[in-house]
Amino acid sequence: MSKQRQETSSPNTAGRRSGRAARIGNAIITGAADDDPSAIGTYASAGAQFGLGILWIAPLLLPMMYVVVYISAKLGQVSGKGLFGVIRDRYPRMVLYPLVVGAFAGNIIEAAANLGGVGAALNLLVPLPITVFVVCVGAIIVSVQVFGSYFLLRRIFKWLTLALFAYVAAAAMAKPDLMEVLHATVFPRVEFTTEFMSIVVACIGTSLSAYVYTWQSNQEVEDEIALGRKELFQRKGATDEELSDKRRDVLTGMVFANIILYSIILSTGVTLHPAGETHIETAAQAAAALEPFAGEGAKYLFALxxxxxxxxxIPVMTTGAAYDLLQAFGKKASLHAKPADAKLFYGVIAAVTLIAVILNFLGFSPMRALVWSGIVQGFSVPPLLLMMLLMTGDRRVMGERRNGWLTNFLGWATTTVTFLALIALAVTWFL
Structure with a gap:
């Protein structure tokens, strides 16, 4: 396998090397993009509700975020298949189908919440009903995915994510007590209440969202196809250089994502929480945390x-749902396929987006829905993470590329923490 991979990949080696610096540089933007609207709403709610007392969750989540994204990427690189394609090969249907139902439903709920979040942000700038924006955004995204290219969409919008770094400046300009910030970051303060544990689970769920696993593993496959490796035997395996690049890329991206996470909690914790605005119900409240930096322009930065x-x-979530469903039933799914050749794949993407749009007409608060979608994702994280750890430790799947001791340690620790957080939340519900 190793020899075949080297022979197949050698014509592209120069291209990979020339693009390596760009990939690492783009990891900053990728990390910022990982903080989707659901994440922004969840972290802002955490800071507003519990102040600086929940800052400790940021350093706790960093190694968890890294290991989840890395083993997802590694699985796709080495196996040559997406996550649910590998699960279908290795496990019985009684394991596969419940997992795909949970992931599929989670992706739809998260996509719906994120559509509502985008609609609420645009409503700050133009006073039209949020549902009008939801319909328009959903239509634009589907149109680009089916008739254009998600990668074109990514090139257009990725620079807007840099507006999130305004939270870093806002946190600094709010002039928090540095010793209090340091103490809250290093020494966890835990409240055994439903409200607190709900926020903890939501933060875990939105930072380790299941759609990330599907997307990351499948994008490794899509990248291989783009290099001309259309057959499975051509895609299998990964060189030391490729895995080393991926580790560095993932770590860089997750560090920057974590900085945004920390800054959102800090800025809302020192602006909204002391002012008594402990429950964020509107986009305007979430944007108010940027006022120390941007003043009246806070709403524009937040919206951008x-x-x-x-x-x-959002396209990642809807495409992820299509990947999950089709791979579970042994059907091909690829963004490189033309719509005429992959009607089922693009049809599922359109259907998922339509359902997500319809869910926004049920009357839920968009900002509160962002937090609840994180909680839903929190319940789907442990079983999928457990499956990925089992598969990336399986010689039949990974060959000599099984996880090392550090990856295993971080992975199993992450799984344990997520399970314990869910158990704690469930106990507070019953008590």
Whole structure:
């Protein structure tokens, strides 16, 4: 396998090397885009509700975010298949189908919440009903995916995600007590209440969202196809250089994503929480945390950031749902396929987007829906993460590229923490 991979990939080696610096540089933007509207709403709610007392969750999540994205990428690189394609090969249908139902439903709910979040952000700028924006954004995204290219969409909107770095400046300009910030970051303060555990689970769920697993593993496959490796035997395996590049790329991206996460909690924790605005119900409240930096322009910065990450993340969720469903039933799914040759794939993407749009007409608060979608994702994280750890530790799937001790340690620790957080939340519900 190793020899075949080297022979197949050698014509592209120069291209990979020339693009390596660009990939690492783009990891900053990729990391910012990982903080989708659901994440922004969840982290802002965490800071507003619990102040600086929940800052410790950012450093806790960093290694968890890294290991989840890395093993997802590694699985796709080495197996040559997407996540649910590998699960279908290795496990019985009684394991496969419940997992795909959970992931599929989670993707739809998250996409619906993110559409509502984008609509709420645009409503700050233009006073039209949020549902009008939801319909328009959904139509634009589907049109680009089917008739254009998601990668074109990514090039257009990825720079808008840099508006999220305004939270870093806002956190600094709010002049928090540095010793209090340091203490809250290093020493966890935990409240055994439903409200607190709900926010913890939501933060875990939105930072380790299941759609990330599907997307990351499948994008490794899509990248291989783009290099001309259309057959499975051509895609299998990964060189030391490729895995090393991927580790560095993922770590860089997740560090920057974590900086945004930390800054959102910090800025809302020192502006909204002391002012008594502990429950964020509107986009205007979430944008208010940027006022120390942007003043009256806070709503514009907030809207730019949310719209940017929304247009990046929503197609990931809807496409991820299509990947999950079709791979579970052994059907081909690829963004490189033309719509005429992949009617089922693009049809599922359109159907998922339509359902997500319709869910926004049920009357839920868009900002509150962002937090609840994180909680839903929190329940789907542990089983899928467990499956990925089992598969990336399986010689039959990974060959000599099984996880090392550090990856295994981080992976199993992440799985344990997510399970314990869910158990704690469930206990508070019953008590």
């Amino acid at each position: 950031g949310v719209v940017g990450v929304g247009f990046l993340a």
